[in-house]
Structure formats: structure tokens, C-alpha cells
Amino acid sequence: MKYKNVVYTLALLLTPALAFAHPGHDENGLMAGISHPLSGIDHLLAMVAVGLWAAQQKGSARWALPCTFVGMLLIGGVLGFAGLNVPALESGIAASVLALGLAVALAVRPPLAVAVGATALFGLFHGVAHGLELPEMTSPWAYAAGFVAATAALHAAGYAVVRFLPQSASPLVRIAGAASAATGVWLMAG
Known part of the structure; x- marks a missing residue:
């Protein structure tokens, strides 16, 4: 019965974002923002891994990790809107997939x-x-609201998986982390 609850929870968390992930649904950027974290394996894995990792923690780290990621995501988005180009940005993102997967x-x-x-x-x-990938003719704030909402939903999905699965399933979570880390290595290599 618990597995059904996990499946239903994940479906509810991800369905709205997936349903609107197709281009052309709006002109203000909200849907473009929602689809962005879902469209790249690097973003998707890192954001789910933050939720998984947070759920493995104790105390305030359970909420501090996802909240920190979302807060800095928004700050980084604003810097990207302003045109800040971070050296080795793609390598940093690949490293995040690797490090979070290992964690x-x-x-x-x-x-x-x-x-x-x-x-x-x-x-x-x-x-x-x-922020750097802001589509033309898109409201940056609607786009930011979209990618922040999708990120929070991905964090919540990862968190829910760990918290609602029985303790005996924790090796599966660790295997998912290892697969994410392996993907991070692949991204860094290529």
C-alpha cells in the first residue's frame, strides 16, 4: 500500500509540470520556465538528487538544502538574466550531478x-x-517563477521517494544516486 502512495505522490507532483512542458502554451514564459528543468538530464538529476539527499539528512538540513538550492537558483537566474557568464558553467553543472549523486x-x-x-x-x-537561456520575448519573472516551481517540485519528488519508501528500499535510493553520479562523470567527459 505504501508503494501506491509513493507512486500517486510522484504523479501528482510531476503531472502539472509535465503536462505544460510543451512549447507554445503561454507567451509570458511561465511554461518555458517550468519545462527547462525537466528538459535536460543534468538539471533533472541534480534537482531530484537534492531532494533525495535532503531526505537522508537529519534535523534542519532536511529543509535547508532544498531551500538553499532554490534561493541560489533564483539569484543565479537573475545573474544569468543580466548576462553574467560563469567560466566552466557546464562543467560546474556536471560536477553538481556527480557530487549530489555521490552524496x-x-x-x-x-x-x-x-x-x-x-x-x-x-x-x-x-x-x-x-537565466542565460531565457527565451526571447519572454518575461524573465514568469520564466523564473516557472523554473523555481519546477525545481521545488523535483526536490519534493526526491524527498517523497526517500521519506515514503520503507527503510528496506534505501539501497534503491543509493543505486539511483550512483547512477546519477555515473551520469555526472559522463557529462564531465563529454
């Missing part, structure tokens, strides 16, 4: 300041990338 695979619980600092850096990289 999940190993169920790492570093000190809160270390976890928040790493998450902030990763959120900044992803935000700048989102």
Missing part, C-alpha cells in the same frame, strides 16, 4: 555548513544556466 549514493551527512555551501554553489550554477 545520495553514500548517504553522506556532512556538517550543515558544508552541505549548505555545496548546495548553494550548485544552485547558483544551475540558476545562471537557466
Whole structure:
């Protein structure tokens, strides 16, 4: 019965974003913003991994990691809208997929300041990338609202998977983290 609840929760969290992920639904950028984190494997894996990793933590880290990522994502988005070009941006994003995947695979619980600092850096990289890819004729604020909402939904989906699965399923979460880390290696290589 618990597995059905997880499936229903994930379906509810992701269905609105997936339903509107097709271009042309709006002219203000909201749907473009929602679809952006879902359209690239690098963004998708990193954002789900933040939720998985947060759920593996104890105490305030459970909310601090996703909130930090989303906050820095928004700041990075604004910097990207302004045209800031971060050196090695794609490498930083690939490294975030690798590092977050490893953190999940190993169920790492570093000190809160270390976890928040790493998450902030990763959120900044992803935000700048989102901001730099602002579609023409799109409202930056509607676009930002979309990518922030989609990111929060992906974090929540990752968190829900860990929190609602029985403890005996934790090896599956670790395997998913290892697969994400392997994808990060592949992204860095290529």
C-alpha cells in the first residue's frame, strides 16, 4: 500500500509540470520556465538528487538544502538574466550531478555548513544556466517563477521517494544516486 502512495505522490507532483512542458502554451514564459528543468538530464538529476539527499539528512538540513538550492537558483537566474557568464558553467553543472549523486549514493551527512555551501554553489550554477537561456520575448519573472516551481517540485519528488519508501528500499535510493553520479562523470567527459 505504501508503494501506491509513493507512486500517486510522484504523479501528482510531476503531472502539472509535465503536462505544460510543451512549447507554445503561454507567451509570458511561465511554461518555458517550468519545462527547462525537466528538459535536460543534468538539471533533472541534480534537482531530484537534492531532494533525495535532503531526505537522508537529519534535523534542519532536511529543509535547508532544498531551500538553499532554490534561493541560489533564483539569484543565479537573475545573474544569468543580466548576462553574467560563469567560466566552466557546464562543467560546474556536471560536477553538481556527480557530487549530489555521490552524496545520495553514500548517504553522506556532512556538517550543515558544508552541505549548505555545496548546495548553494550548485544552485547558483544551475540558476545562471537557466537565466542565460531565457527565451526571447519572454518575461524573465514568469520564466523564473516557472523554473523555481519546477525545481521545488523535483526536490519534493526526491524527498517523497526517500521519506515514503520503507527503510528496506534505501539501497534503491543509493543505486539511483550512483547512477546519477555515473551520469555526472559522463557529462564531465563529454
